[in-house]
Structures are given as structure tokens and as C-alpha cells.
Amino acid sequence: MSKFVLIGSGLAGGLLAAYLGRRGYEVDLCERRADPREGNIVGGRSINLAISTRGIHALEQIGIADKALQHAIPMRGRMIHDKSGALHFAPYDVDPKKCINSIGRAALNATVIEAAQRYPNVRVHFNHKCTDVDLDTPTVQLETEHGQVTVHGDAVIGVDGAFSAVRQSMQLKIGNFQYDESYLAHGYKELTIPPGPDGSWRMEKNALHIWPRKSFMMIALPNPDGSFTCTLFWEFEGPRSFATTKRDDDVRRFFVEEFPDAVPLMPTLLEDFRQNPTGSLVTIRCAPWYYHDKVCLVGDAAHAVVPFYGQGMNAAFEDCVVLDECLEKFPDNRERAFAEYFSRRKENADALADLALGNFIEMRDKTASKTFRAKKKLDHFLEAALPGIYLPLYTMVTFTRIPYAEAARRARLQDRIVYASLIAVVLIIALLIFHFV
Numbered sequence: 001m002s003k004f005v006l007i008g009s010g011l012a013g014g015l016l017a018a019y020l021g022r023r024g025y026e027v028d029l030c031e032r033r034a035d036p037r038e039g040n041i042v043g044g045r046s047i048n049l050a051i052s053t054r055g056i057h058a059l060e061q062i063g064i065a066d067k068a069l070q071h072a073i074p075m076r077g078r079m080i081h082d083k084s085g086a087l088h089f090a091p092y093d094v095d096p097k098k099c100i101n102s103i104g105r106a107a108l109n110a111t112v113i114e115a116a117q118r119y120p121n122v123r124v125h126f127n128h129k130c131t132d133v134d135l136d137t138p139t140v141q142l143e144t145e146h147g148q149v150t151v152h153g154d155a156v157i158g159v160d161g162a163f164s165a166v167r168q169s170m171q172l173k174i175g176n177f178q179y180d181e182s183y184l185a186h187g188y189k190e191l192t193i194p195p196g197p198d199g200s201w202r203m204e205k206n207a208l209h210i211w212p213r214k215s216f217m218m219i220a221l222p223n224p225d226g227s228f229t230c231t232l233f234w235e236f237e238g239p240r241s242f243a244t245t246k247r248d249d250d251v252r253r254f255f256v257e258e259f260p261d262a263v264p265l266m267p268t269l270l271e272d273f274r275q276n277p278t279g280s281l282v283t284i285r286c287a288p289w290y291y292h293d294k295v296c297l298v299g300d301a302a303h304a305v306v307p308f309y310g311q312g313m314n315a316a317f318e319d320c321v322v323l324d325e326c327l328e329k330f331p332d333n334r335e336r337a338f339a340e341y342f343s344r345r346k347e348n349a350d351a352l353a354d355l356a357l358g359n360f361i362e363m364r365d366k367t368a369s370k371t372f373r374a375k376k377k378l379d380h381f382l383e384a385a386l387p388g389i390y391l392p393l394y395t396m397v398t399f400t401r402i403p404y405a406e407a408a409r410r411a412r413l414q415d416r417i418v419y420a421s422l423i424a425v426v427l428i429i430a431l432l433i434f435h436f437v
């Protein structure tokens with residue numbers, strides 16, 4: 001049976017190792033960090049994330065959805081906090097059972113790695129950092145505590161995240177490799193709302209909280225221990241920005257002005273702000289995602305997106321399902337399997353990248369407006385009135401497995417029909433008034 005060397009045991013790496021292990025392949029899963037189960041939180045990434053239908057489906061296929069979701073907290077909609085402290089709740093869907101789930105990254109990472117380790121043909125090597133890949137042989141150079149190690153496989157899969165070393169080797173060695181990275185002018189910083197004295201949540205637990213402030217925003221997702229993890233998305237540079245707000249007084253003033261209802265719930269605000277890193281937000285598009293039958297990219301390594309649709313991990317998990325299907329379809333032709341995987345995923349990854357960028361504007365700016373809330377109500381009315389015919393974009397992306405590109409196309413068409421119908425109705429009413437007056 002062929003041997004796969006997987007670089008990166010993050011969320012997609014662990015899950016893909018489980019899928020490949022189930023198919024009977026020999027798998028070496030190499031991760032630069034220590035075992036996350038030894039308490040080393042996956043640094044530089046969010047503490048919790050939202051998992052929805054696509055991600056849950058991928059976990060179900062390998063039989064670990066219930067385990068992964070046992071501590072997840074359902075979020076039924078957005079809780080908008082305006083500057084006066086007033087709250088507005090906007091459900092995600094007309095069906096109250098449809099929700100996204102806040103899940104801890106470290107626990108989910110441990111669950112997928114354990115799922116992979118159920119298969120004796122999967123071996124996991126922590127503290128193994130990939131430094132180079134020879135694409136043709138294919139051979140991986142790894143830095144370990146005991147020095148340099150060389151590992152050879154029939155195929156190498158780069159599941160090593162947005163700054164993928166495997167992708168870098170492809171960039172260097174494939175002549176016409178296309179690569180594009182673009183950073184947002186905004187960075188992010190994680191902050192904490194601890195549990196109340198009795199261990200309970202100090203805001204509505206079953207919601208994703210948003211403090212939209214036009215050019216920036218803060219969000220908060222609930223954790224099982226009664227706390228919330230807040231993320232401030234803010235400009236790196238500018239008159240009011242991470243760059244100019246460093247002193248405790250300035251930080252406190254900014255928060256009191258912008259998020260007055262959150263400040264009393266954040267006793268460690270100043271320490272968190274000082275100590276927690278400021279992360280950057282990147283979109284990465286590249287092509288191709290494979291090299292003959294030797295190398296392939298999965299997850300953020302192939303298509304990092306900004307986090308505003310809550311879909312990066314969901315899409316990475318969906319990659320694992322599709323790659324597994326392609327390997328099943330072409331058991332004796334890995335290059336065709338990789339090619340089909342790339343052609344099924346590339347257009348969708350590009351569509352998701354655009355959707356995620358667009359949703360930043362929606363979350364930080366439009367969610368605060370009455371027009372946005374009216375549009376959501378109209379969406380839900382149409383969804384209920386035309387079941388199976390009208391599906392809001394958010395519903396298609398989050399609560400179905402309709403490919404992202406198709407969802408985006410269908411939403412554009414629906415919008416055109418709705419706007420044309422509204423204009424027609426207004427014209428008819430105007431004509432009737434004109435006729436009878």
C-alpha cells in the first residue's frame with residue numbers, strides 16, 4: 001500500500017490522516033510543534049472557532065462528530081451590541097435549530113489526532129519541522145530534537161497551514177506556479193471575558209456577539225468553562241489603531257468609548273491587551289495544488305482565507321472529504337485523483353476567499369444598521385415562503401454543502417430577482433395610485 005507523508009497535524013492534518021488511515025494507506029504525520037494534548041495550545045491561532053454543517057459532515061464521515069461536539073456551544077444568531085449598550089439579536093436562520101457551534105481548537109485538534117491514531121498504519125511524529133521537500137522523489141527534510149531526519153514517501157501532502165513549507169518548495173521548484181498573498185490592513189487580538197462568580201456566562205451564551213464599529217469590530221464566542229474569547233479586529237496603522245494605542249490609559253479609553261458594556265466584564269483587559277500577540281489576516285491563492293502524483297496541498301496551505309465567514313476550517317475539512325473521494329475514485333492513479341481534487345476545490349476556495357472578505361464589511365459595518373436587519377428579515381420571510389427555492393447566502397454557506405462558488409452564483413441571481421420584483425411591485429403600486437387618483 002502507498003505511503004503518504006503528511007506535513008502538519010493541525011485541524012486538517014489530523015483529520016486527513018484519519019481518512020487515509022481508514023483507506024489502509026501507510027501514513028507518517030509530521031508536526032513541528034509538541035503534542036497539543038500535552039497542554040501546548042496551538043499558538044498564533046484563535047482559541048475557539050465556529051464549526052458548521054460542512055465541518056460537522058467531515059467529522060461524521062469518520063465517526064467523531066459526537067465526540068468533537070460534546071462540549072461545543074450552539075450559537076443561534078448574532079447578538080449585536082451598539083455603542084449605547086443596547087442589544088439586538090438576529091437569528092442565523094428562519095429555523096431556530098440551525099446554529100453554528102463554538103468549539104475549542106485544542107480539543108478539536110486532539111480529537112482528530114486521536115481519530116488518526118486509531119489506525120495502526122498511522123504514525124504521528126511531533127517536534128518534526130519540515131524544512132524542505134524534494135518534489136520528484138518525494139522526500140522531506142525534517143528538523144527534530146535529535147537532528148536532521150529525511151523521510152521518503154510515495155506522496156507528500158502539505159497540511160501545514162497558511163505559511164506552508166511544502167507550498168514554498170512548490171513555489172521554488174515548479175516553474176509556472178501561481179501564487180498570490182494579500183494581507184488586510186487589520187490585525188486581530190484575542191481578549192477574555194471570564195466566567196461569572198458561579199461559573200456561568202456573563203452574556204447570552206447561545207450567540208456570537210458582535211460590537212460592529214464601521215471600520216473595526218470586536219466579536220466574542222462562548223467557551224464551555226463559562227468564559228468568552230473576544231477578538232478585536234482593528235487597523236494596524238492609522239490615527240486610532242494598534243500602532244497608536246499602546247499605553248494602558250489609551251487602551252482603556254478606547255475600550256470605554258467603543259465597547260462600554262464589555263469593559264466591566266473584562267477585568268484582565270489591560271494585561272490581555274499587552275501580553276497577547278497581534279495576528280495578521282491573510283488571503284492566499286495559489287495553483288496548482290499538486291505536483292504529478294507526488295505532492296498535494298490541503299487546507300490553509302492551499303487556500304488561507306480571512307476568518308469572517310467562519311469557514312476556513314470547515315473548508316479545510318471539506319477538502320479532506322473530497323480528496324478521500326477522489327482517491328477512492330482513482331485508486332490506481334494518484335495524479336488523476338489529485339487533479340480531480342484540485343479541479344473540484346479550486347473554484348470553491350476562490351469563491352470562499354471573496355465571500356470571507358465581503359463578510360468583514362457586513363459584520364463590522366452593516367450588522368449595525370436597520371437596513372441590514374430588515375434585509376435579514378426579508379431573507380427569512382422568503383426562505384419560509386419559498387422553501388427549497390429561496391436560500392439566503394449565509395444559509396447556503398453555513399448550513400448546506402452546496403459548493404461555495406455555486407452558492408455565491410445562486411445568491412447573486414436570487415438578489416437580482418428579489419430587487420427586480422421589488423421594483424416591479426413599487427412600479428405597479430405607483431401606476432395604480434396614478435390611475436385611481
Ligand SMILES: Cc1cc2nc3c(=O)[nH]c(=O)nc-3n(C[C@H](O)[C@H](O)[C@H](O)COP(=O)(O)OP(=O)(O)OC[C@H]3O[C@@H](n4cnc5c(N)ncnc54)[C@H](O)[C@@H]3O)c2cc1C
Nearest residue numbers: 008010011012032050130160161299300310311312313314
Ligand atoms: C482569528 C481566526 C479565527 C478563525 N475562526 C474560524 C472559525 O470560526 N471557523 C472556521 O472554520 N475557521 C476559522 N479560522 C480558520 C482556521 O483557523 C483555519 O482555516 C484552519 O486552522 C486550517 O486548518 P489547517 O489544518 O489547514 O491549518 P492549521 O490549523 O494552521 O494547521 C497547520 C499545522 O501545520 C503545522 N506546521 C506548520 N508548518 C510546519 C512545518 N514546516 N513542519 C511541520 N509542521 C508544520 C502547524 O504547527 C499546525 O499544526 C480562523 C482563523 C483565524 C486566524
